Amino acid sequence: MFSNYLKNYRFWLLSLALIAMLMVFVRPTQNQPRPIYNYTFIIDITRSMNATDYQLDGQAISRLEYVKHSLRGLLAKLPCQSKVGLGLFTERRSTLLFEPIEVCQGFNDIDTALANVDWRMAWAADSRIASGLLNTLQMLEKLDTHVVFITDGQEAPPVNPRYRSDFAAVKGKAKGMIIGAGGLQAVPIPKFNHKGEPDGFYRPDDVPHRSTFGEADLNPEKIQGYNARNAPFGSEAAVGSEHLSALQESYLQALSTEAGLHYQRLTNVDDLAKALQIPAFAGQKTIAVDVRWQAAMLALGLAVLVYVRVVRGRWNTVRKAGSL
Amino acid sequence: MMNLAVDTPWWLAGLLLTVLPLFNSGIQPSTYPWLQILPIDPLSQAISVILRVCAMATMAALVLGLAGLHETEQSRERIAYGANIVLLLDRSNSMDNTFAGKTPDGANESKATAARRLLSSFVEQRPHDLLGIAEYSTAPLFVLPLTDNKAAIHAAINATATPALAYTHVSKGLSMALDLFKDQPLSGSRIVLLVSDGAAAIDPDSELQLRVAFKRRNIRLYWLFLRTAGSPGIFEKPQDPRDDNAGAMPERYLHLFFSSLNIPYQAYQAESPDAMQQAIADINRLEHAPLHYRERIPKRDLSGACYVWATGLLAVLLAVKFFEVKR
Numbered sequence: 001m002f003s004n005y006l007k008n009y010r011f012w013l014l015s016l017a018l019i020a021m022l023m024v025f026v027r028p029t030q031n032q033p034r035p036i037y038n039y040t041f042i043i044d045i046t047r048s049m050n051a052t053d054y055q056l057d058g059q060a061i062s063r064l065e066y067v068k069h070s071l072r073g074l075l076a077k078l079p080c081q082s083k084v085g086l087g088l089f090t091e092r093r094s095t096l097l098f099e100p101i102e103v104c105q106g107f108n109d110i111d112t113a114l115a116n117v118d119w120r121m122a123w124a125a126d127s128r129i130a131s132g133l134l135n136t137l138q139m140l141e142k143l144d145t146h147v148v149f150i151t152d153g154q155e156a157p158p159v160n161p162r163y164r165s166d167f168a169a170v171k172g173k174a175k176g177m178i179i180g181a182g183g184l185q186a187v188p189i190p191k192f193n194h195k196g197e198p199d200g201f202y203r204p205d206d207v208p209h210r211s212t213f214g215e216a217d218l219n220p221e222k223i224q225g226y227n228a229r230n231a232p233f234g235s236e237a238a239v240g241s242e243h244l245s246a247l248q249e250s251y252l253q254a255l256s257t258e259a260g261l262h263y264q265r266l267t268n269v270d271d272l273a274k275a276l277q278i279p280a281f282a283g284q285k286t287i288a289v290d291v292r293w294q295a296a297m298l299a300l301g302l303a304v305l306v307y308v309r310v311v312r313g314r315w316n317t318v319r320k321a322g323s324l
Numbered sequence: 325m326m327n328l329a330v331d332t333p334w335w336l337a338g339l340l341l342t343v344l345p346l347f348n349s350g351i352q353p354s355t356y357p358w359l360q361i362l363p364i365d366p367l368s369q370a371i372s373v374i375l376r377v378c379a380m381a382t383m384a385a386l387v388l389g390l391a392g393l394h395e396t397e398q399s400r401e402r403i404a405y406g407a408n409i410v411l412l413l414d415r416s417n418s419m420d421n422t423f424a425g426k427t428p429d430g431a432n433e434s435k436a437t438a439a440r441r442l443l444s445s446f447v448e449q450r451p452h453d454l455l456g457i458a459e460y461s462t463a464p465l466f467v468l469p470l471t472d473n474k475a476a477i478h479a480a481i482n483a484t485a486t487p488a489l490a491y492t493h494v495s496k497g498l499s500m501a502l503d504l505f506k507d508q509p510l511s512g513s514r515i516v517l518l519v520s521d522g523a524a525a526i527d528p529d530s531e532l533q534l535r536v537a538f539k540r541r542n543i544r545l546y547w548l549f550l551r552t553a554g555s556p557g558i559f560e561k562p563q564d565p566r567d568d569n570a571g572a573m574p575e576r577y578l579h580l581f582f583s584s585l586n587i588p589y590q591a592y593q594a595e596s597p598d599a600m601q602q603a604i605a606d607i608n609r610l611e612h613a614p615l616h617y618r619e620r621i622p623k624r625d626l627s628g629a630c631y632v633w634a635t636g637l638l639a640v641l642l643a644v645k646f647f648e649v650k651r
Contacts (some may be wrong), residue, residue: 109471300383
């Protein structure tokens with residue numbers, strides 16, 4: 001009586017489906033290399049980051065707010081087991097708030113910490129980007145993390161070209177990226193009073209327009225009113241547009257080349273995520289990936305075939321169920 | 325109460341496939357010369373229905389498994405011994421010196437290093453606490469909200485190994501620490517543990533705000549003062565009454581301010597890492613009030629169960645195939 005079942009294609013379909021399902025339990029996971037990332041975001045919280053030249057939902061928001069928004073968006077896009085640390089930059093160095101934390105488990109904590117980043121956390125004024133970057137790279141050297149330094153590149157006061165930071169010590173060792181935040185159009189920088197309330201914008205008289213530290217980089221004979229001791233930069237008042245701020249893209253690109261870092265302008269979350277998730281930053285980790293879906297899908301396909309009329313039967317044949 | 329959800333909802337469209345067995349029995353039809361001669365057999369009809377239901381269930385189980393059926397994350401209320409603790413850490417320059425006020429060498433660790441080491445072990449001993457971290461120097465730094473993620477807390481404590489910042493502006497730091505409790509439901513004790521090696525005069529405006537905030541948020545305050553040799557202590561009275569003011573003796577005046585808050589307050593003056601360890605052990609012992617907290621039960625994957633069911637049902641269907649006859 002049982003000899004006929006071998007000719008029955010449905011029997012074979014069901015047998016294969018059952019074998020496929022047994023595979024689900026024999027080999028539920030497969031070890032696959034997956035890229036994971038380790039970043040430490042260093043956010044510039046100097047005053048120029050308050051300049052409002054980004055748009056979000058039709059509203060103008062400051063560079064700092066947009067940076068926070070983008071990083072929080074990026075956080076959700078990072079694969080689990082990636083790690084993210086956070087630090088702040090102002091003056092000429094940065095501080096680390098926390099070392100890299102696993103993103104999935106610590107998502108809430110990192111997200112809240114990012115949301116609470118504020119320019120009022122700055123412990124000193126000044127914005128010496130180059131020396132801050134150098135300091136950051138040296139500080140994080142031991143941490144085995146990719147430094148993501150986010151700034152608008154506005155040096156305040158301007159750097160004297162004679163005293164530029166030398167990145168030779170970290171070049172090649174440092175890994176990471178400079179993210180340029182801000183627009184290319186110069187915009188005024190908001191000013192706040194001692195209570196932290198908005199108080200207009202910085203005016204030309206409020207900011208130094210050139211460095212007056214050390215010796216001038218120009219030939220003394222060409223400086224008007226030069227006096228080696230009393231007026232090494234001459235007697236003329238400096239004029240400039242340092243009270244306005246734009247993204248100093250060429251400067252940041254030059255810095256990133258000097259320090260051996262990548263450069264990317266911050267435009268939106270997707271581009272940021274794409275720029276950061278590059279193979280150069282990816283660490284390989286073998287993760288046991290759930291592959292049960294493969295066998296289950298095969299079984300489902302086979303099971304469906306059992307109940308679909310594959311072979312056109314004769315219509316006059318009576319299909320009788322349960323012909324035991 | 326079960327809360328079910330799936331990872332990839334569009335897979336649920338596959339549930340439409342389960343109607344297939346309604347139209348097709350999945351059994352090889354047999355020709356029969358004259359149907360009318362066959363009597364209606366309730367048993368056969370019942371078996372037919374059961375087989376179709378089995379087939380539908382198989383497909384449904386497979387689709388649900390593929391969609392990633394799971395029970396969502398739940399929480400249940402528990403009572404344990406613990407507290408909500410905000411660590412308020414001083415990041416001023418002087419923390420990088422030893423208790424003797426010198427640059428650390430091999431034999432003597434800096435105050436920051438000692439604090440880091442002891443706080444790390446303190447965190448280890450408090451499995452049920454929610455911890456948050458704020459830091460301050462010239463400006464307050466928000467580090468981590470109240471969290472049960474101990475790895476994150478350790479990462480933040482380790483990060484204080486980076487060089488310290490500028491000055492000591494304690495009042496702003498205190499208001500930030502109090503703000504960490506802002507959205508926290510009132511459950512368990514709320515503790516601010518201030519670890520500093522100095523103090524600063526508090527201006528009258530912030531003094532008033534702090535008084536209100538400490539009272540309203542129902543805070544217990546511990547001040548672990550790391551005293552550097554030769555510097556004025558918090559319990560010390562000046563010999564010259566003219567020096568008895570907040571500008572000259574900020575530590576003493578901060579202590580007086582804390583004492584006048586009418587909140588549970590305890591100050592520890594540690595002059596060595598050992599004294600500091602004792603103080604921390606003392607706090608650890610004192611703060612064991614029952615705390616209501618919600619324990620998170622992580623989401624439970626049910627796709628495995630779906631696959632088990634699918635396999636079992638497939639086995640039934642296959643077994644039935646052995647009894648199929650072909651004439």
